[in-house]
Amino acid sequence: xxxxxxxxxxxxxxxxxxxxxxxPTAHATPSACVAYLAVEGYNSMITxxxxxxxxxxxxxxxxxxxxxxxxxxxxxxxxxxxxxYAAA
Numbered sequence: 001x002x003x004x005x006x007x008x009x010x011x012x013x014x015x016x017x018x019x020x021x022x023x024p025t026a027h028a029t030p031s032a033c034v035a036y037l038a039v040e041g042y043n044s045m046i047t048x049x050x051x052x053x054x055x056x057x058x059x060x061x062x063x064x065x066x067x068x069x070x071x072x073x074x075x076x077x078x079x080x081x082x083x084x085y086a087a088a
Contacts, residue, residue: 005011005068015061021074022056023072024037025086029055029057029085030048030051030052030086031051031088032048032085032086032088033050033051033054033055033064033082033085033086034047034048034051036076036078036081036082036085037051037078037082040074040078040082041063042068042072042074046067046068046071046072046073047068047072047074047082048065049067050063050064050065050067050068050083051064051083051085051086052086053067053086054082054083054084054085054087055087057085057087060086060087061083061086061087064079064082064083065079065080065083066069068082068083068087073081
């Protein structure tokens with residue numbers, strides 16, 4: 001009886017572990033950047049363009065931050081988080 005319980009528990013653990021491994025990873029996109037900025041009160045064509053740049057790697061993230069802080073007047077901390085959402 002105890003072997004059967006141990007085998008059932010082991011099988012259950014392997015099954016649940018497999019489900020966790022198959023779960024999709026979190027993935028942020030330029031649209032997540034736009035949505036975050038909209039929640040913070042910033043919504044324009046420039047924010048959309050900045051977020052699109054943010055999805056293009058490290059140089060894009062830099063351009064994203066520059067557009068948001070320089071052109072749109074978004075505070076640095078909000079711009080950094082938004083561009084990180086676009087890049088992830």
